[in-house]
Amino acid sequence: EVQLLESGGGLVQPGGSLRLSCAASGFTFSTYAMSWVRQAPGKGLEWVSAISGSGGSTYYAASVKGRFTISRDNSENTLYLQMNTLRAEDTAVYYCAKGAVYCGGDCFDYWGQGTLVTVSS
Amino acid sequence: EIVLTQSPATLSLSPGERATLSCRASQSVFSYLAWYQQKPGQAPRLLIYDASNRATGIPARFSGSGSGTDFTLTISSLEPEDFAVYYCQQRSNWPFTFGPGTKVDIK
16 A cells, blocks of 8 residues: 655645655655645646656756755655745645656656745744 | 636535536646545535546536636535535646635535
């Protein structure tokens, strides 16, 4: 059974940093692209970042480029999102999502339960 | 960035009725469009990928159609568990983008 378990969310001041983790199990982690998708309170979904299975290719939304870094440790089956220079508008539930093989990893067939990041003074 | 527009914003229907949801892209996304369902307090669930293919385990009452810039998600006969928010997502160009969602609620 595929499981994705996010952790690392919490309350942080504007300008601060936070690192999110997503522990994966139930599939061959290194084979699949992974993404982070966020959802501000009461709002829609926003794709944030993606990483290839090997970790060699990374992609970012314009809103986070230069501030967030996606990475993965395939030996630990864990996905990360390092978030720096956080802003109030980064407040959201952050989901990690597994890329589906039948759309080249670019749509998402399994999602974690999400971790809430609140940026506030 | 490709902008996705969904209509209507809210669709009020009764169980057993047919639901037709629209997603329009600001430029062609070919067939690289997916649909997701999200219920309150839950993560999204993939329904349809590449415009018309049902994901694993998705009931046949869900179907997708379209290509280029205009897409439709149809729920042939609404079940009580289908009342939720539906999002489209394009994977044609980076960055991936989602539409703003259509809420299907009970009339």
